[in-house]
Amino acid sequence: MYYAPSELVLPSIRMMYRERWNLAYNEIRRGLLDKRPRELYRQRLATSHVDYTRCLKTFKRPALCIVGDFSEFGVNCMKDMVSQLPHAQLVIIPNALDPSNLCQPEKFNAILQRFLEKQQDTQQIS
Secondary structure, three states, X not given: OOOOOHHHHHHHHHHHHHOOOHHHHHHHXXXXXXXXXXXXXXXXXXXXXXXXXXXXXXXXXXXXXXXXXXXXXXXHHHHHHHHHOOOEEEEEEOOOOOOHHHHOHHHHHHHHHHHHHHHHHHXXXX
16 A cells, blocks of 8 residues: 555545545645655554553553544544553544544644643642
């Protein structure tokens, strides 16, 4: 898929995103047109061998895990991640896919803002 010409991939991306999430579509499109396949493949290969799950339970900081509801696979992956992080909060954004911050920017920003304000309040109390 990394070496597939962008022109072959763009029609399916357009069908999935353009009408519903134009901002996300434009960014994904730009990324596809500007992609460097060899570097993408090498990055994916390198990161696919990293087992981060062993260190998740030791993570001491609050974590905000946000996912769009349009991908059952994405939601299940995020739920698994949250179950392994001791101080994690899961938020599933309705009517969003990956990247949820570009599919529903106002909702995403409001969720993030509340999370950050809560963290700031907690730090001021301690």
